[in-house]
Amino acid sequence: DSGVTQTPKHLITATGQRVTLRCSPRSGDLSVYWYQQSLDQGLQFLIQYYNGEERAKGNILERFSAQQFPDLHSELNLSSLELGDSALYFCASSAREEDTEAFFGQGTRLTVV
């Protein structure tokens, strides 16, 4: 158990809908990362937050947004969903902003039908 909790574990939704994925980082970790893993694209970095502030942005679509709340949990919002958004979404946390290992949650498997 990494200490990172992601909910829900599985999500099935229709195209055009909006969903929210939730991540609770390890106790004390200030940095949260979001990744998308699909078969054809591998593990894509989406966005990083550190202590509530956005720190780095990767290949995150405009339809996707995220935030980190004062209690350090984070949410990833995916809107206007398309079939191609079906993937595993991982959250990871680390103690510091950089130069440290990241602990991954078990992921949310999103299926868009």
Next chain:
Amino acid sequence: SQQGEEDPQALSIQEGENATMNCSYKTSINNLQWYRQNSGRGLVHLILIRSNEREKHSGRLRVTLDTSKKSSSLLITASRAADTASYFCATDAIKGGSEKLVFGKGTKLTVNP
């Protein structure tokens, strides 16, 4: 864009043999990490090597880093069936870069009993 690229994409060996996986990256880094992922599960951190280190050991794992060639290798000695998993390298770019903890597409290792 992917920072790390692992090679080979897939590797199949017999139990007891050594497995070597390589990773190449593009930009200057603070550190490079290796992670393991069992099918459909979260990633587990294996080892971190800093840019000023050339080699690091952890149990049956040996990691090398050549910053002049922008490459790293992960050696698993005396492999076991339980080592079957996908292995990813992840690079932590120099501060100010737009992407943090960027993963390659991974090497899928199969250890046959």
